[in-house]
Amino acid sequence: MTAHTAPAFKASDYKSDIKPVWCPGCGDYHVLLSVTRALAELGRRPEDVACISGIGCSSRIPAYVNCYGFHGVHGRSLPIGTGLKVARPDLTVLVAGGDGDGFSIGGNHFQHACRRNIDITYIVMDNRVYGMTKGQPSPTTEPDWDSALSPGGTGLSPFHPLVIALASGANFVARTFSGDPNRTTEVLVEAIKHPGFSFVQILSPCVTFRPDERGWKDVVHTAAVEETDDPARAARRIMTDDGFNIGILYRGNRAPYKLTGREATSDTDQLGEMFAI
Amino acid sequence: MTAHTAPAFKASDYKSDIKPVWCPGCGDYHVLLSVTRALAELGRRPEDVACISGIGCSSRIPAYVNCYGFHGVHGRSLPIGTGLKVARPDLTVLVAGGDGDGFSIGGNHFQHACRRNIDITYIVMDNRVYGMTKGQPSPTTEPDWDSALSPGGTGLSPFHPLVIALASGANFVARTFSGDPNRTTEVLVEAIKHPGFSFVQILSPCVTFRPDERGWKDVVHTAAVEETDDPARAARRIMTDDGFNIGILYRGNRAPYKLTGREATSDTDQLGEMFAI
Amino acid sequence: MTAGGFLLEAAARSGWFGLMTRSVGPQIRGGEAAALLRFSNRRVDVPAESYNILFVVDWLNFDRFSAEIHLTPDTMVIADPDSGEVPEVVVKSGARMFDMPVKQVLGAIEGGRPNMLATGVVGGIIGLPIDTIYELIQDNLGSKGEKAVNSSKATVEAGYRFAETLTDAPALAEPKKSDKRRWIITGNEAAGLGAVRGGVRFAAAYPITPGTEILEWLAPNLRKLGGALVQAEDELASINMVIGGSYGGVPAITATSGPGLALMTESIGLAVAAEVPCVIVDVMRGGPSTGIPTKSEQSDLNIAVYGLHGDAPHIVTAPNSVSDCLFTTQWSVYLAEAMQTPAIVLSDQFIGQAKIVIDPPADIAFVGKRLLAQNIEGEYRRYAVTESGVSPMAVPGVAGGQHTADGLEHNPRGTPSTRAEDHMTQMNKRLRKITGFDYGSHWAEIDGEGELAVLTWGSCTAAALEAVEAAREAGIAVKLISLRLISPCLPDAMAKALEGVKKVLVVEQTHSGQFANYLRAQYELPSEVRSYHIPGPLTIRPSEILSQIQDWS
Amino acid sequence: MTAGGFLLEAAARSGWFGLMTRSVGPQIRGGEAAALLRFSNRRVDVPAESYNILFVVDWLNFDRFSAEIHLTPDTMVIADPDSGEVPEVVVKSGARMFDMPVKQVLGAIEGGRPNMLATGVVGGIIGLPIDTIYELIQDNLGSKGEKAVNSSKATVEAGYRFAETLTDAPALAEPKKSDKRRWIITGNEAAGLGAVRGGVRFAAAYPITPGTEILEWLAPNLRKLGGALVQAEDELASINMVIGGSYGGVPAITATSGPGLALMTESIGLAVAAEVPCVIVDVMRGGPSTGIPTKSEQSDLNIAVYGLHGDAPHIVTAPNSVSDCLFTTQWSVYLAEAMQTPAIVLSDQFIGQAKIVIDPPADIAFVGKRLLAQNIEGEYRRYAVTESGVSPMAVPGVAGGQHTADGLEHNPRGTPSTRAEDHMTQMNKRLRKITGFDYGSHWAEIDGEGELAVLTWGSCTAAALEAVEAAREAGIAVKLISLRLISPCLPDAMAKALEGVKKVLVVEQTHSGQFANYLRAQYELPSEVRSYHIPGPLTIRPSEILSQIQDWS
Ligand SMILES: Cc1ncc(C[n+]2csc(CCOP(=O)(O)OP(=O)(O)O)c2C)c(N)n1
Ligand SMILES: Cc1ncc(C[n+]2csc(CCOP(=O)(O)OP(=O)(O)O)c2C)c(N)n1
Ligand code: SF4
Ligand code: SF4
């Protein structure tokens, strides 16, 4: 864990008093735990943190974190987070949600948020399913997973969020497993601290519609190689990985979106004068 | 050029009698020429071809091609093309448009169309600008290109359409230059013939808002290496190219979306019976 | 299968009609849930006003349901005395309490489950033949092995035995058997079936509560018909896929709910301008925004009618009951195809998800038939100006029909035009198509006569009908007019329906009175109009409407 | 600068008022184009009914403009006899033809360009001081070097010389000079300035004709004020960025046109439910679908008022002239902030892109002021129920104000709730905020008295005002009521405005009479109502309205 002075906050300071709607055993409980621990570790005051989400089981997380939150509409969390951070560069902005919210309906914002490289952290609780709507395939679902909406499976090659993040320009790319909150907390701390757009995919089982994902705890493994700051190397590694490599895979030094230097040089009266003939 | 028997059609058979609205010198004139030539080369009857687009200067192309056409709304050409091809697998479906239409507002459909890998061909006339709305930066615009909407440039790293296409699962990826209609025609013929989703980026200068792009003719060059069917190799090559490599960069053998075997096994009366107690 | 499902099906097999709705708490899975059933020997389309029997597995968070489950001093409440304190609302209701050692009984049976006990107790009280339930258990659990079947049977039997100990139990009226096998169906399933009966062979899907089941019904069943469903990345894609499929000549549909409809409006406008038929079923839920996804409301009327930018005439219909989802969806496919324009079908969570017993619906004649251009000679004009406004459509594959469908304003050939004349001509044509069409008598259901008319639509209809019938029994003559065709409006038909009517009571499930406002804008109504509008989540009950009628008579 | 720009500015510098619009053909660049100017010694807000002077560079595709450029026997047409055949419509008009060897004159001047010649001819005819034009040339072309300046001057002079040869030329009335420097501004620029005057410091942008210029004006100017504009990937992103920025406490805006507004409605509903203020300017163009992007229409009224799913009360305003874009946008920022709700501003292509000379507008007092929660003690309730409906809003950074803004229905704390009571409470609160607000007199512009009232809105206002003034001169008393606040409706204020009015003529630029329908639904109008509605692309002319008034008097 990163060296730090004794934190002024405990994880419980970031826990709200609202009871999650999640099913017993849902992976998202551990994500919540890791987020609160990471915030405590970073020691940012709850009122200086905002957590923005879309719609889905995972997207319920803002209400359970004691910070400013916004539970927006399905797929639009990143634009809300972007607007907030550009308007208020002083805040720590987390954006969180599911694989459906982030890669299906929200897939365009995902690419463009990576490109824009604003200093926010995007956490996707990837359970390879639409949990909230009761079990339809998401972009990350295996092609042969059977469901009512896609009987026999979609037959489509799954979406590779980490490759897309990297190819689009994200500045920090990591994958963790919700069942390992210690490692997840560490990664989140690094992600939040890293300048620019940080993307963290958290494999978070949906025990209700994907009971098979309980088995993930046995297949995840620490990435064999060291993190890199070379996008091409990172891409090669991720394109050929098995989807269960855990760790920080890319920590780049792309220039983040410029948020500073916003001193007023004019007032509205002066602007009006430009129309005078 | 591919070997073929004497074509039954001439390029002019695919040219409609509607006068393009394009500026004199616009690169899109040559794209139109290449498309009609490619169709003639392939010898598909005009009524069996459909050309679908969104909104933008480039998206005006369907009306200028003598085939079935659909000039849809901004950014949604790929879903229209997808629906059409799934409903009518017998047709040759081309989808065409600009970099704004395809990568900005339509960026989500682009990724997901690549994943879905339906047997259609997607042609993007990339001029690195929004031409139709008079010169705003598009996702492929250079970060320092100055404009009214982004004074001094966007500062963002450009979107890499070929990398995204490849990472998302497109089955054929190529780049050509509108100023070279012979090569463009050849590539289009191959793209249309190749099963699954074929993506062709055509560098097509906007002489009005990007007069500098007239210089493209001097910088484009044939890709130094042979085409490949290994996505990882192709990705490495494209991620490090200068954006002006011309040629077929990836010709894959991913399984296309299954469109066949759609024999009815039931009628609506039988379906109703399932509700009988 | 849930206890409710068992009871409904057993009752249906025994000759009763019935209706079941479900209500759940906020937990995604594993939280509190209630099944609400009503039985009768005639078709029922509305939940019960109050309940005769309440079987309680435990009282945890019962308060969440108390507004939906109306108890009276006649209600029998059967609960485990150890399952927690009886909620105050139950005590206050004066309901008759019966103790049953639920946990103890279940503990005594290996594999004993609460749903089977509930089935047994309720089945026993209302007099369902136990053999029918056994039959059902065999049908449903047979594949799980004899052990599962036997423990279920034993649990049901324990329930029946307990039921025998009860006094003054409510009994059902004699069943009305039928030669034809009745159906059990939800509104969402009925909409799916109506779509394919109307000719739909292509669908595009993005899931959303409570519209998902239509899509999930269509996915396997379109395949069986040789058609296809594509799961889209979002609603912007799904509506455009539908437009693409339909442009190819294949009748196409999608289903969604308010938030999804909002995302589709730009492209629905494209379908209007480019004249591509398509059907969008909006299974309405509580709004605005994400609102209350699991509960019903009629508040998407405004967006459905007025939600497209520009002047964009199109069709809006609404099923007036669970089973009418079949007819109205089928009819809407027919209308969309006939007029080459989008049709929005406004269903809602209540009629979409309620499960109902019905007599098997007749196959109706409405099958989408598009006016096609074939054997084209000479210049083809896609948007040719015709008397009806409908122009023969060439679909890909037809030689000589090449044209570009366009959302830009165009001349009759389809070439973009900014001329005032072309704009006016095409606007008139698009409007004429839908205002000049002969909708027959299907535009509304009209029942009875009276100086007072209840004017309503959609899922309020069944409650209004019960209220009107009750009013008549109480000697008040009331007419019921329920609109199935919401838009366009039919001034002449309405004027005829309103002949002799002096007072109109408009009933709808919205907060702002959207339907009343819409009627006021578009129709000539009698001078006395009252608007009864209550938003969701509770369905409007017949008694509420009845008291409005009585107040005004 | 175009000839039109030179003439307008030269006239303004010399003390005249004026208005310029432009019309172009379908070519993206390089096709036919026309600049339409009207000058006066009082402010003009409507294009001319007919034109006194037509200077023609060439006749190619003139037909495209003939519906917009009304010629009379008084019109002087100056054209090169070698520039093609005079179009029939021109011949038929009986206009006076003057030959000018345009090509020859230009050929004789090195670097001579048609725009300068047009400037010279027209400037000469109407009597603009040539020195003012020289001054302008110096200001605009000085940086291009002396040669460019001199050839421009020479071309202008040639024009003046030609003008001197003309007889019976129309002359302008005496100019009205002012001590204060007048402004030349377009409606889109005025909207941008209004936004920042109202306190906007954040914007998100996706370009679309004809809204782009607002965004392009804001981009550099927000920077100068220490604010920021982000170019978004689409309108779904831009509206949500605006919501995010505003949630951070920074007043925020976006501008778009119909297709973009359609994409935004889902998220505007979020802003309603989550109670986040924001402003969306819709610069309307011809609809439906892509429609006629370069031409004006008022047909987004329906979607602006009714286009959100669910019951979603919000603000809709409309500027009533080019310069009122400033006031109305500024006021809308104020309203949105005060009521913590979205405000949609309905501008249109005509007022957005027309260029006008005005007296410098006064700085008005409306600066957005949000009710903030500060020094929070105890439990913070974001959606606390208050008398006004407005709840103090905690913005990030304020200790103790942590909460989750939500589009799901919620209780006062913001926790999601499906309870009927919470739904009703929050629905009432959201509605109360906007119906109970004191809008002062700004809700409408009211002019004159009469038994006949013209009821209109937006860009039809100026034409209606000219028509009403002409009617008065003809002895007909007419009242004008132009609504600036489209939604919510203010029944009391309208009732007062309609006191003594017996007949109402509703005027709007739509095909279906959207405004008339809306008024009918929401207001009590006198029994005699006539609706004059004409869709785009041509702007409604004062004379059309006048003849409606005369017909009915
Ligand atoms: C516009 C819109 N379309 C569809 C929905 C329905 N919907 C709610 S959540 C969801 C998918 C959630 O999946 P994911 O983001 O993976 O979250 P999870 O529930 O799996 O955590 C969908 C489709 C919606 N709320 N809004
Ligand atoms: C929903 C919507 N938003 C915005 C627009 C405005 N618009 C029309 S074309 C265009 C960009 C076109 O750029 P591109 O696709 O690169 O085409 P080009 O004109 O450069 O060929 C935009 C933003 C629109 N028509 N619809
Ligand atoms: S449905 Fe799946 S993702 Fe949703 S709360 Fe339950 S376990 Fe978690
Ligand atoms: S603006 Fe650019 S892209 Fe558009 S037609 Fe002109 S040159 Fe071509």
Ligand SMILES: [Mg+2]
């Ligand atoms: Mg998921």
Ligand SMILES: [Mg+2]
């Ligand atoms: Mg472009």
